[in-house]
Amino acid sequence: MTLIESVSLRRVLDSRGNPTVEADVLTQSGGFGRAAAPSGASTGEYEAIELPPKEAIARAREHAVPRLVGSVHAGNQRDVDAALHAADGTEDFSEIGANSAVAISMAASKAGADVLGAPLFQHLGGTFRDADRSFPVPLGNVVGGGEHAADATHIQEFLSAPVGAPSVAEAVFANADVHAAVADILDDRGVAAAKGDEGAWAPAVSDAEAFEIVDEATSRVEDALGFGIRFGLDVAASELYDADAGVYRYGDTERTSAEQVEYMAELVDEYDLAYVEDPLDEDDYDGFADLTDRVGDRTLICGDDLFVTNVERLSRGIDEGAANSILIKPNQIGTLSDAFDAVELAQRNGLDAVVSHRSGETEDTTIAHLAVATDASYIKTGTVGGERTAKLNELIRIAEEAV
Numbered sequence: 559m560t561l562i563e564s565v566s567l568r569r570v571l572d573s574r575g576n577p578t579v580e581a582d583v584l585t586q587s588g589g590f591g592r593a594a595a596p597s598g599a600s601t602g603e604y605e606a607i608e609l610p611p612k613e614a615i616a617r618a619r620e621h622a623v624p625r626l627v628g629s630v631h632a633g634n635q636r637d638v639d640a641a642l643h644a645a646d647g648t649e650d651f652s653e654i655g656a657n658s659a660v661a662i663s664m665a666a667s668k669a670g671a672d673v674l675g676a677p678l679f680q681h682l683g684g685t686f687r688d689a690d691r692s693f694p695v696p697l698g699n700v701v702g703g704g705e706h707a708a709d710a711t712h713i714q715e716f717l718s719a720p721v722g723a724p725s726v727a728e729a730v731f732a733n734a735d736v737h738a739a740v741a742d743i744l745d746d747r748g749v750a751a752a753k754g755d756e757g758a759w760a761p762a763v764s765d766a767e768a769f770e771i772v773d774e775a776t777s778r779v780e781d782a783l784g785f786g787i788r789f790g791l792d793v794a795a796s797e798l799y800d801a802d803a804g805v806y807r808y809g810d811t812e813r814t815s816a817e818q819v820e821y822m823a824e825l826v827d828e829y830d831l832a833y834v835e836d837p838l839d840e841d842d843y844d845g846f847a848d849l850t851d852r853v854g855d856r857t858l859i860c861g862d863d864l865f866v867t868n869v870e871r872l873s874r875g876i877d878e879g880a881a882n883s884i885l886i887k888p889n890q891i892g893t894l895s896d897a898f899d900a901v902e903l904a905q906r907n908g909l910d911a912v913v914s915h916r917s918g919e920t921e922d923t924t925i926a927h928l929a930v931a932t933d934a935s936y937i938k939t940g941t942v943g944g945e946r947t948a949k950l951n952e953l954i955r956i957a958e959e960a961v
């Protein structure tokens with residue numbers, strides 16, 4: 559019923575103005591799905607390989623499309639993704655490009671859902687998935703720097719976490735309020751700020767000042783709305799780590815690995831952080847385990863560059879107690895099946911899953927459905943800007959069963 563009739567690939571623009579791969583999948587019964595690959599700036603060393611879009615498209619047309627058309631059902635995601643792996647033949651999608659692979663994988667899932675007449679989250683998550691009963695809490699990037707903005711904070715992302723919101727819609731609006739409150743506070747302090755790649759404010763302030771500002775903004779909105787709003791971080795520490803010197807560099811300040819663990823633990827307690835992503839370098843399983851041991855009972859320590867949505871790296875992390883949550887980015891691993899495997903392994907072992915966008919995004923809304931389908935605790939997908947609100951607004955529709 560969902561046999562693939564055609565796969566078309568093209569270049570479209572992403573939110574940074576760079577070309578990316580978009581795929582259309584059409585089934586013989588008329589089902590249609592379209593999806594586009596996002597793209598990272600602070601990419602992990604162990605991510606699947608993104609090729610220049612023109613090259614990725616040419617190679618996927620040559621190797622992947624002939625394996626899919628007339629042979630594979632879009633509704634059978636494992637078959638689609640197995641065909642992509644077979645077409646590629648490498649461990650890291652370096653032959654056809656993880657950008658082509660993920661666009662085709664996600665487009666096929668939408669074509670499969672279209673034939674069934676089911677919303678994507680239900681096609682992926684099963685008929686018992688009830689978006690009403692629990693929803694992923696949106697982590698909203700409100701202040702940031704690192705690789706996402708020049709001359710701003712060293713820590714890449716300060717994330718509003720409306721953990722007490724009674725509904726996903728109220729959580730989404732709360733994050734927008736925090737984003738606006740940050741603008742007011744910056745204005746009061748006479749600090750001008752442009753926005754970084756993900757729409758977060760990117761002021762030229764110290765990390766210490768950013769903590770004060772975000773703490774004040776979340777408290778203000780918490781008081782106004784009457785439900786709990788905490789905040790969290792994506793430190794993206796691999797970008798701060800100088801492997802030769804063995805230190806983390808925050809401008810002129812250096813921290814050894816042990817000092818970095820100490821610093822993170824202090825921040826968790828001082829600001830009651832709900833979430834800390836990549837607090838240490840992507841190779842530092844020991845440091846991650848140390849920090850998780852110290853503060854993992856009161857905050858999520860999440861591996862992004864550490865795990866890269868990869869079950870092998872996650873297995874090691876589970877064995878070593880390196881984190882209590884994993885960031886899930888389908889384009890880090892190349893297919894939805896691989897992303898699901900990572901979520902399942904994590905959840906079976908008591909880790910939380912956090913589904914995430916990339917800093918370079920499109921209007922694609924697949925991750926909103928993925929977060930609901932997998933019962934993820936959080937979804938990290940920005941606060942403002944069309945490519946971010948596309949996902950947030952889709953979450954609101956999903957909760958209302960209006961997709």
Ligand SMILES: O=C(O)[C@@H](CO)OP(=O)(O)O
Pocket residue numbers: 597598599600601602705715756792794862914915916917918
């Ligand atoms: O580090 C991250 O978690 C992401 C998304 O916020 O950034 P990038 O896509 O640049 O890797």
Ligand SMILES: [Mg+2]
Pocket residue numbers: 792794835836862863
């Ligand atoms: Mg990250």
